[in-house]
Amino acid sequence: MSPEAGLPEGILAHHYSSLERQNEAMRLGMWLFLATEILLFAGLFTGYAVYRYQFPLAFAEGSRHLNITAGTLNTIVLITSSFTVALALHFARIDKPRAAAICIVLTLLFALGFLGIKAVEYIEHFQEHALPGKYYAFEEVNIAGAAMFYTMYFLMTGLHGLHVVAGMSVLSWLLWRTLQGRYSSLYSTGLEMGALYWHLVDLVWIFLYPLLYLI
Amino acid sequence: MRLSETDSARLAGSPPAPSYLEDGTTLMSWLNTRDHKRVGVMFLVAVIVSFFLGGIFALSLRMKLLQPGPFLMDALGYNRLFTLHGVVMIFLFLIPAIPSAFGNFVLPLMIGARDVAFPRLNLASFYLYLAGAAIAIYGMVHGGADTGWTFYTPYSSTTPTQVLPILLGVFILGFSSIVTGLNFIVTVHTLRAPGLNWMKMPLFVWGIYATSIIQVLATPVLGITVLIVSVERFAGFGMFDPARGGDPVLFQHMFWFYSHPAVYIMVLPAMGVISETVCAFARKNPFGYKAIAMSSIGIAFVGFFTWGHHLFVAGQSTFDAGAFGILSMLVGIFTAIKIFNWVGTMYRGAIAFKTPFAYICGFLYFLVFGGMTGVALATTSLDIHWHDTYFVVAHFHFIMVGASVMAFLAALHYWFPKMFGKTYHEGWGLVAASLIILGFNATFVPQFLLGNYGMPRRYYQYPEHFQALNVASTAGSTLLGFGFVIILIYLAIALRWGQRSEQNPWGSKGFEWMTASPPPTHNFDEIPTITQMPHDYRTHEPPGVIRVT
């Protein structure tokens, strides 16, 4: 029996010889996309490294004035959301679409939680005037380079936040598709791609957390 | 069972499936196509329009430079024009020219696939290109930028001109480029026809594959760089602003991490075209297939280790300058391998001196001179003298126009019958080729001299004793312009009234000639099984050998 039997219409494109080949193509395409994401963040990590090297004191001081509790909490939230999205894919593959949908909803809730905590932090920064570049007027840290720490902080967390929002829209779309019963043991590649993207969002945060909050 | 004769007869004669050009003729059937061939043709039209736009900017610049003093335009207008010339030529023409237009069209044909891996993404890539171009052109119409295409900070984050839309346009164009590259990599990995293993891939496919790697890995860094500059402009984050503790050299590092490999995005597909056509017109197997294929990957890799040679006088450390100087020269090794192999392919071949071959000769000459002056420029001590002079301008035009545009024209003429099934006028083709090669030399050789005498680039005015050479350069550029207009005219005539061409007018052994010209929508009635090496001119069988099981 060919593995394509019983597949919903329109999943296997005409120019692929088999579903296996198409899945392989999608996986490779997704990883290439993730590679571009890594290199997108590479620019910011490089900037961080350069300015951290130039202003070690300011970076240490700036880091000490961030809300480390919020940062740690967010790390836990994001790691758990990564776990639930992995579970979602797992459930979809063993033909439990309802459990998969619940996991995606959980992931979305965690993502919202992450953004909420982040928003609380941002509000604190605004109140303290711990803002990047020309808006910097934070009285507690007043060394050369302190503004640069906040520039990097806002650029990195801001870009990461945009990725969280993008990931949430992808996951909402996938939730819709899961509820339609599109993902099963026969085919789950679409969900797999979305999960990969979400894991990348987690991956970036795993590095942002120690670099910004801890050292 | 080999059915080569009947099969090629069937393909050459009235094809059973309508060609991709006849399969739907409404505007929507083009705008909403998933067919890689139609996307390729749309890209081709778009990049040719961009090329003429950039060319008009270039000619206006040269006209101004006829006079040492103020002439035709004011200084700000001049600054805007060279910025627009650079942005249009690089982001709208050179980067997508060969990969997105010809790569899209012939790559799936060459590997025996019915389409690229992600046809919808492919179409999206075209629309991203259009969107990026539209936003950039909006910026141009509303005043344009005066930063040069390099957008060096802190000037680009403080100048009152319209930098923001152009940056945004570049960002979106980068997306388009990434999507195309990603698509090609996946296509090559997953959609090769049976029997077509890596060491049987046509050399053009190797060139495009190597290009795609650079597109995917380098372009995101440009994306984040222009994004940061945009944020600097409207929010004053100061990451590249020395007044706020930022480091402008960091911008240059990040910018050239993309923009130097981008040179190889422009030249690697060009090299692929030359590898392909040189075999077809010398009627000989490639000399050193593996060496040509591997040196493409080599250039793609080593090309990432050289960006610092743009920063020799920017305040970069001596350590980095030395390291980058040495690493830059490695590119010369791989390029030389290719050049020797092409010449080796021609040696004792049965050369058919058709229009594409004229461009091949031009390409080789320009690449050698452009490449050698590049090695000279990578020498730190020499670069300090030549930096930001017309010597650099002439050097990179030798590579970008000399090599890439010659290859683009070779590809255009070589694949014209494949794409449209029409023949163009060979005589006019050779006239235009001679005019372009002559005009090109007349334009840029004087610029080498001017640069060596110390004339800086991007200056509105210059001392009077430079005028003679500048007039020579402008005269040359006019010839160059005439050459391109002639090509446009006779190709347009060929499209409308040209004779129907044969299926394989060059007798080429390139795999893209396995199918009809122009190809049917799904490329192949049956996916071919590849048994030959590519460019195998020792046999008399048609390319690839189509086998029906």
Place this chain on the structure above:
Amino acid sequence: MAESALPSEKLHPDREEPHAHSAVPYVIVWIVLLFFTALTYVTGTMHLGKWALPIALAIACVKSALVVLIFMHLKESSGTTRLVFVTALIFLGLLMFFTVADVATRFKLATPAGAPFGTERSQPEGLLEHEMPAEPEQ
């Protein structure tokens, strides 16, 4: 089928839904990730001086390796996908290495006293050591 002769086709005959069996690995990885988060928090708040950065980065690398290999299934992926990921990391390293190397080996400019962005590195090394807070001052 003739396609099966292709190398990419026969890469992973055993990759037929190998993850379908159990969710236990995910749970284990999740717990380990939480443990490492706690560890990096504790070591991070100890202010270990020059060791802080390497330790934090090492922990982050372990955590991300777990995410990539298990959650993202790179462990079971084809060689090409792994190559893509490793290549991206290499080029990330490349950009960082030469850029930081530039800043680190640059000729140190003489910064006049009171200049707003006289970098701390341009001051005498001893002063830097002295000013570097080695103890937590919370």
